[in-house]
Amino acid sequence: MAISQPQPLLLPLLVSLFFLPTALGATDFHNCNPLRKYPVKVKTVEISPDPVKINTNGNITITGSTSIDIPDGATVNLNLRRYDVLISNRSYSLCDIVACPVASGPIVVNFFNVFTQRELTPWGYFVSISITAEHQEDPMMCVSFTCRITSEQTSLL
Ligand SMILES: *[C@@H]1O[C@H](CO)[C@@H](O)[C@H](O)[C@H]1NC(C)=O
Numbered sequence: 001m002a003i004s005q006p007q008p009l010l011l012p013l014l015v016s017l018f019f020l021p022t023a024l025g026a027t028d029f030h031n032c033n034p035l036r037k038y039p040v041k042v043k044t045v046e047i048s049p050d051p052v053k054i055n056t057n058g059n060i061t062i063t064g065s066t067s068i069d070i071p072d073g074a075t076v077n078l079n080l081r082r083y084d085v086l087i088s089n090r091s092y093s094l095c096d097i098v099a100c101p102v103a104s105g106p107i108v109v110n111f112f113n114v115f116t117q118r119e120l121t122p123w124g125y126f127v128s129i130s131i132t133a134e135h136q137e138d139p140m141m142c143v144s145f146t147c148r149i150t151s152e153q154t155s156l157l
Protein backbone atom coordinates (compact mmCIF):
# COMPACT_ATOMS: atom_id res chain seq x y z
CA MET A 1 0.00 0.00 0.00
CA ALA A 2 1.58 3.26 -1.11
CA ILE A 3 -1.19 5.50 0.20
CA SER A 4 0.38 6.62 3.45
CA GLN A 5 3.98 6.70 2.29
CA PRO A 6 5.71 9.50 4.18
CA GLN A 7 7.08 12.48 2.30
CA PRO A 8 10.82 11.77 2.31
CA LEU A 9 11.78 15.46 2.34
CA LEU A 10 9.53 16.61 5.13
CA LEU A 11 11.39 15.18 8.10
CA PRO A 12 14.86 16.57 7.28
CA LEU A 13 13.25 19.95 6.61
CA LEU A 14 11.51 20.00 9.98
CA VAL A 15 14.67 18.88 11.71
CA SER A 16 16.77 21.59 10.13
CA LEU A 17 14.19 24.28 10.91
CA PHE A 18 14.09 23.11 14.48
CA PHE A 19 17.84 23.15 14.94
CA LEU A 20 18.68 26.23 12.94
CA PRO A 21 18.28 28.81 15.73
CA THR A 22 20.46 26.73 18.03
CA ALA A 23 23.08 26.27 15.35
CA LEU A 24 23.29 30.03 14.92
CA GLY A 25 23.61 30.58 18.66
CA ALA A 26 20.28 32.38 18.87
CA THR A 27 17.37 31.61 21.14
CA ASP A 28 13.70 31.42 20.23
CA PHE A 29 11.83 34.40 21.63
CA HIS A 30 8.52 36.08 21.18
CA ASN A 31 7.09 39.49 21.81
CA CYS A 32 5.30 39.69 25.17
CA ASN A 33 2.18 40.81 23.38
CA PRO A 34 2.18 39.34 19.87
CA LEU A 35 -0.60 41.71 18.79
CA ARG A 36 1.33 44.86 19.62
CA LYS A 37 3.78 46.63 17.36
CA TYR A 38 6.74 47.65 19.49
CA PRO A 39 8.90 50.56 18.28
CA VAL A 40 11.98 48.53 19.21
CA LYS A 41 11.99 45.43 17.06
CA VAL A 42 14.07 42.55 18.40
CA LYS A 43 16.04 40.54 15.84
CA THR A 44 18.02 38.11 17.99
CA VAL A 45 18.30 36.97 21.57
CA GLU A 46 21.50 35.16 22.44
CA ILE A 47 22.26 33.37 25.68
CA SER A 48 25.92 32.56 26.32
CA PRO A 49 26.62 29.86 27.22
CA ASP A 50 23.35 28.09 26.38
CA PRO A 51 22.44 26.42 28.65
CA VAL A 52 23.85 28.60 31.40
CA LYS A 53 25.98 26.59 33.86
CA ILE A 54 25.37 27.16 37.53
CA ASN A 55 29.06 27.54 38.28
CA THR A 56 29.84 30.14 35.61
CA ASN A 57 26.70 32.27 35.13
CA GLY A 58 25.80 33.61 31.68
CA ASN A 59 25.24 36.62 29.49
CA ILE A 60 22.21 37.63 27.47
CA THR A 61 22.52 39.78 24.36
CA ILE A 62 19.57 41.28 22.55
CA THR A 63 20.01 42.86 19.14
CA GLY A 64 17.36 44.79 17.32
CA SER A 65 16.50 48.08 15.81
CA THR A 66 14.49 50.97 17.07
CA SER A 67 12.31 53.05 14.81
CA ILE A 68 12.40 56.01 17.22
CA ASP A 69 14.90 57.53 19.66
CA ILE A 70 14.79 55.95 23.11
CA PRO A 71 14.67 58.64 25.82
CA ASP A 72 17.51 58.61 28.39
CA GLY A 73 15.16 58.14 31.36
CA ALA A 74 13.94 54.79 30.06
CA THR A 75 14.03 51.72 32.27
CA VAL A 76 15.06 48.20 31.38
CA ASN A 77 13.13 45.59 33.28
CA LEU A 78 14.16 41.96 33.58
CA ASN A 79 12.00 39.41 35.26
CA LEU A 80 12.37 35.71 35.86
CA ARG A 81 9.48 33.32 36.22
CA ARG A 82 9.24 29.65 36.99
CA TYR A 83 5.92 28.61 35.55
CA ASP A 84 3.61 31.32 36.86
CA VAL A 85 5.70 32.27 39.85
CA LEU A 86 7.60 35.55 39.64
CA ILE A 87 11.04 34.78 41.11
CA SER A 88 12.81 38.06 40.42
CA ASN A 89 11.96 41.43 38.95
CA ARG A 90 14.69 43.99 38.57
CA SER A 91 15.07 47.29 36.83
CA TYR A 92 18.05 49.05 35.37
CA SER A 93 18.46 52.53 33.99
CA LEU A 94 18.79 52.25 30.24
CA CYS A 95 21.93 54.38 30.28
CA ASP A 96 23.64 51.96 32.70
CA ILE A 97 23.29 49.20 30.12
CA VAL A 98 23.64 50.85 26.73
CA ALA A 99 25.44 53.95 25.50
CA CYS A 100 23.01 56.85 25.69
CA PRO A 101 21.45 58.55 23.86
CA VAL A 102 19.94 55.75 21.78
CA ALA A 103 19.05 57.17 18.38
CA SER A 104 16.83 55.34 15.95
CA GLY A 105 18.67 52.53 14.25
CA PRO A 106 20.38 49.39 15.51
CA ILE A 107 20.50 48.65 19.23
CA VAL A 108 22.39 46.05 21.26
CA VAL A 109 21.51 45.38 24.89
CA ASN A 110 23.89 43.26 26.96
CA PHE A 111 23.31 41.69 30.34
CA PHE A 112 26.48 40.27 31.85
CA ASN A 113 26.35 37.58 34.53
CA VAL A 114 22.58 37.84 34.55
CA PHE A 115 21.80 35.62 37.50
CA THR A 116 22.42 36.10 41.19
CA GLN A 117 23.94 33.19 43.10
CA ARG A 118 20.52 32.39 44.55
CA GLU A 119 18.94 32.31 41.08
CA LEU A 120 21.51 29.89 39.64
CA THR A 121 19.55 26.71 40.13
CA PRO A 122 18.93 24.01 37.55
CA TRP A 123 16.13 23.98 35.05
CA GLY A 124 16.00 27.70 34.35
CA TYR A 125 13.47 30.47 33.87
CA PHE A 126 11.01 32.13 31.62
CA VAL A 127 12.74 35.46 31.11
CA SER A 128 11.03 38.69 30.08
CA ILE A 129 12.99 41.78 29.20
CA SER A 130 11.37 45.10 28.44
CA ILE A 131 12.31 48.72 27.86
CA THR A 132 9.84 51.35 29.02
CA ALA A 133 10.15 55.11 28.66
CA GLU A 134 9.70 57.26 31.76
CA HIS A 135 6.07 58.00 32.62
CA GLN A 136 4.86 55.48 30.06
CA GLU A 137 2.94 52.30 30.66
CA ASP A 138 3.41 50.54 27.34
CA PRO A 139 6.90 49.19 26.84
CA MET A 140 8.87 50.18 23.74
CA MET A 141 10.26 46.66 23.63
CA CYS A 142 9.23 43.46 25.35
CA VAL A 143 10.43 39.95 24.63
CA SER A 144 10.24 36.70 26.50
CA PHE A 145 12.11 33.46 26.10
CA THR A 146 13.30 30.43 28.01
CA CYS A 147 16.74 30.33 29.57
CA ARG A 148 17.97 26.91 30.65
CA ILE A 149 20.36 26.45 33.53
CA THR A 150 22.29 23.25 33.99
CA SER A 151 24.42 21.93 36.80
CA GLU A 152 26.59 20.08 34.29
CA GLN A 153 30.09 21.49 34.40
CA THR A 154 31.12 20.65 30.86
CA SER A 155 29.26 21.00 27.61
CA LEU A 156 29.07 18.25 25.01
CA LEU A 157 29.38 20.82 22.25
C1 LIG B 1 30.09 37.30 29.60
O1 LIG B 1 30.57 38.62 29.51
C2 LIG B 1 31.76 38.83 30.25
C3 LIG B 1 32.07 40.31 30.20
O2 LIG B 1 32.20 40.76 28.88
C4 LIG B 1 32.87 37.98 29.66
O3 LIG B 1 34.06 38.17 30.41
C5 LIG B 1 32.44 36.53 29.70
O4 LIG B 1 33.41 35.76 29.04
C6 LIG B 1 31.11 36.34 29.00
N1 LIG B 1 30.68 34.97 29.18
C7 LIG B 1 30.29 34.24 28.16
C8 LIG B 1 29.96 32.83 28.48
O5 LIG B 1 30.19 34.66 27.02
Ligand SMILES: *[C@@H]1O[C@H](CO)[C@@H](O)[C@H](O)[C@H]1NC(C)=O
Pocket residue numbers: 077079086089090091
Ligand atom coordinates in the same frame (compact mmCIF):
# COMPACT_ATOMS: atom_id res chain seq x y z
C1 LIG C 1 8.48 44.78 38.11
O1 LIG C 1 8.88 46.01 38.70
C2 LIG C 1 8.47 47.15 37.96
C3 LIG C 1 9.11 48.37 38.59
O2 LIG C 1 9.19 48.26 39.98
C4 LIG C 1 6.94 47.20 37.96
O3 LIG C 1 6.51 48.31 37.23
C5 LIG C 1 6.44 45.93 37.28
O4 LIG C 1 5.04 45.89 37.31
C6 LIG C 1 7.00 44.71 37.97
N1 LIG C 1 6.64 43.54 37.16
C7 LIG C 1 6.01 42.50 37.66
C8 LIG C 1 5.74 41.40 36.70
O5 LIG C 1 5.67 42.43 38.82
